Amino acid sequence: xxxxxxxxxxxxxxxxxARMANKELAERVGVAPSTALERIRRLREARVIQGYHADIxxxxxxxxxxxxxxxxxxxxxxxxxxSFREHLLQLSEVLAFYHLAxxxxxxxxxxxxxxxxxxxxxxxxxxxRPEVAHIETxxxxxxxxxxxxxxxxxxxxx
Amino acid sequence: xxxxxxxxxxxxxxxxxARMANKELAERVGVAPSTALERIRRLREARVIQGYHADIxxxxxxxxxxxxxxxxxxxxxxxxxxSFREHLLQLSEVLAFYHLAxxxxxxxxxxxxxxxxxxxxxxxxxxxRPEVAHIETxxxxxxxxxxxxxxxxxxxxx
DNA sequence: TTTGAAATACACAATGA
DNA sequence: TCATTGTGTATTTCAAA
Numbered sequence: 001x002x003x004x005x006x007x008x009x010x011x012x013x014x015x016x017x018a019r020m021a022n023k024e025l026a027e028r029v030g031v032a033p034s035t036a037l038e039r040i041r042r043l044r045e046a047r048v049i050q051g052y053h054a055d056i057x058x059x060x061x062x063x064x065x066x067x068x069x070x071x072x073x074x075x076x077x078x079x080x081x082x083s084f085r086e087h088l089l090q091l092s093e094v095l096a097f098y099h100l101a102x103x104x105x106x107x108x109x110x111x112x113x114x115x116x117x118x119x120x121x122x123x124x125x126x127x128x129r130p131e132v133a134h135i136e137t138x139x140x141x142x143x144x145x146x147x148x149x150x151x152x153x154x155x156x157x158x
Numbered sequence: 159x160x161x162x163x164x165x166x167x168x169x170x171x172x173x174x175x176a177r178m179a180n181k182e183l184a185e186r187v188g189v190a191p192s193t194a195l196e197r198i199r200r201l202r203e204a205r206v207i208q209g210y211h212a213d214i215x216x217x218x219x220x221x222x223x224x225x226x227x228x229x230x231x232x233x234x235x236x237x238x239x240x241s242f243r244e245h246l247l248q249l250s251e252v253l254a255f256y257h258l259a260x261x262x263x264x265x266x267x268x269x270x271x272x273x274x275x276x277x278x279x280x281x282x283x284x285x286x287r288p289e290v291a292h293i294e295t296x297x298x299x300x301x302x303x304x305x306x307x308x309x310x311x312x313x314x315x316x
Numbered sequence: 317t318t319t320g321a322a323a324t325a326c327a328c329a330a331t332g333a
Numbered sequence: 334t335c336a337t338t339g340t341g342t343a344t345t346t347c348a349a350a
Contacts, residue, residue, distance in 0.1 A: 054172035
């Protein structure tokens with residue numbers, strides 16, 4: 001699928017505010033509402049838009065502490081890496097994970113209620129597992145995500 | 159602000175799908191549409207809901223490579239850290255950053271078009287700056303974010 | 317606070333350019 | 334592929350409980 005300027009603009013607007021009404025999206029990009037609706041439907045279908053998510057303030061959920069847990073595995077077979085990924089996806093403390101090339105195989109962004117919770121979680125979810133060779137926990141002072149499209153819109157023709 | 163079970167449920171639904179219609183949100187949590195609207199308005203106002211963002215497939219934007227750049231600063235004065243944060247926020251290649259306790263002061267999640275772009279960017283945006291003592295770049299094989307609320311909903315009374 | 321009802325605005329589909 | 338139009342549905346406001 002290739003995208004023109006209007007598609008990029010729709011993506012940019014939806015990244016900024018995923019709840020913007022279709023009518024307003026249409027106005028801002030300069031097409032009819034039905035056109036915007038159809039384009040967005042297709043972007044969704046083509047999985048260019050992967051989802052829409054609300055960002056929730058961690059403190060409101062009782063989260064006072066966030067950390068990155070860097071993990072080294074004992075082996076790097078496909079089966080072991082895949083099963084470790086699946087394990088990560090099931091943990092409610094895991095906000096996100098990175099599978100990396102480098103000394104650390106994974107970096108896991110975790111959110112916990114307090115230091116006790118972090119210790120218990122790091123031990124039971126990671127350190128205790130046989131495929132984990134080494135873990136290192138780094139406290140997060142601040143985490144911030146951008147809400148702009150990461151790449152400048154290339155001036156693609158229509 | 160404290161939240162009851164209905165608020166948590168609204169947050170959970172909006173985290174899963176930020177474009178869910180208000181009427182459906184209301185039905186699912188068992189209140190009238192006008193009530194759902196009012197509750198969400200207040201959650202937004204109290205900044206419990208910080209925003210709504212579409213997730214865009216990186217490849218559709220011409221991004222083929224993502225990396226974490228770990229950065230150590232030369233000093234750790236407030237002024238220097240703050241100005242470095244500001245610098246990060248202005249870079250379109252930066253998807254997110256972590257300010258950490260630990261040897262690495264920052265980890266920056268970056269998205270680039272190719273390896274050349276990564277090298278140029280790492281050099282010009284980071285390595286070249288006088289406040290940066292050391293950088294290390296780690297390729298990302300996979301990045302994945304959860305779309306569930308991180309903490310199990312505490313059974314708070316209403 | 318929540319609600320139902322009224323008015324307003326919107327989404328969506330069909331049609332035709 | 335887009336805009337127009339029409340219809341049904343949703344959003345939003347507000348007065349009352």
